[in-house]
Amino acid sequence: MIIKKYQANTETEAIMLAKEELGKDAIVMNIKTISPKGIYKLFRKPFVEITAAIDEQSNVPVDKKEVILEKAVKKLNPNIIYEEEPQEPKTSVTVEPKENYTSAIEKKLNNLQDLLEKKLVENQTEEKTEKEEKNLVFIQLIYNQLIRNEVDEKYVNQILGEVENKIKNDASLDNNxxxxxxxxxxxxxxxxxxxxxEGKTKFIFFVGPTGVGKTTTIAKIASSLKLSNKARVALLTSDTYRIAAVEQLRTYANILNIPMKVIYSPDEMKNCKEEYKEFNIVLIDTAGRSHKVKEQRDDIEKLIHSVDRELRETYLVLSATTKYADMIKITEAYSQITDYRLIFTKLDETTSIGNILNIKMLTNAELSYTTWGQNVPDDIGKLDTQNTAKQLLGGSE
Ligand SMILES: Nc1nc2c(ncn2[C@@H]2O[C@H](COP(=O)(O)OP(=O)(O)O)[C@@H](O)[C@H]2O)c(=O)[nH]1
Ligand SMILES: [Mg+2]
Known part of the structure; x- marks a missing residue:
């Protein structure tokens, strides 16, 4: 999916620009009239800004998309304005194709659309209330869908609340x-x-409960950094509580032919920094000890803080199969230690991915990777927000 903004003097012109660049299948997601403020008023007339989108893997029939666009042109309604300025990506966003997965989700999304259309036909009564009726049914369906995918009710309400006014002004299902x-x-x-x-050695810490897949994820990332990015990668582990844990990482280090060291106390980090100064990335495995025990948390805190802030990153690894209530506790405990990005593992073991949205909205930490299997190095990728959103809206039956 690519989302872009176009500005022109009229809506039709802006839509033409979008069509020219994104192709005739572009869908108009938002139209707003912008009146220049302050001194600009003197020089610039009000102009129109549209947000257009195109889904590269969209399987909406072409003729239907034409209709959507035509409808949008006809319906040009300057009231369809965001309540807030959306912080959407400034540049276009491209999805890396994951063919089967994506088409399955697209199918689900289409099913949802069909269901919506059907419900609406069933519910159509007097013409006068048609629009409100439509919107109510629509909101109910989306609400149920998100709840079924285990999005926290609090966040479902927040999201629907934020788009409510926009939906009220627009009875088109596609737009809504x-x-x-x-x-x-x-x-x-x-x-x-x-x-x-280049010229920097970054220390990347992986923290999180035992068994979520930290070590496996490190092996996947090490492999891709080495092979795709041609980075000089080294490994460190402070997980010395189980011999098997050290051996597991050593095995991966041997396979990937990269160095690995074991550290027994945060003081040893100094030597490691010196020893690894020619490397780009040092991935650090930690023991998944209990985040509930303060002493154990202190160990990790000391270790992380032994590296300067600008040279370190921390990734909190969470299994998508963990209960939401436990995830909340875990994220709270680690928030006291450091800021972090989120990795969600074991997506292959669950169908409900509401927790990704929940934890994102709870912590406001940046999302990063997801993993979907035990295979090193294949089953990992950057979290695909378009697919996640589609899956959240597309049902989980
Ligand atoms: N199904 C599935 N299993 C995974 C995934 N990532 C890791 N695992 C498995 O989870 C188990 C624990 O992984 P490990 O990396 O040792 O976890 P750690 O204790 O956090 O270091 C191992 O059997 C891994 O193969 C994943 O994305 N999906
Ligand atoms: Mg481990």
Missing amino acids: LASIYQKIILKLGQPQTISVE
């Missing part, structure tokens, strides 16, 4: 669904992953 879809994407934010900066 697009508004909610876009709102969820905005809430998920832009996922961030590890980047290599």
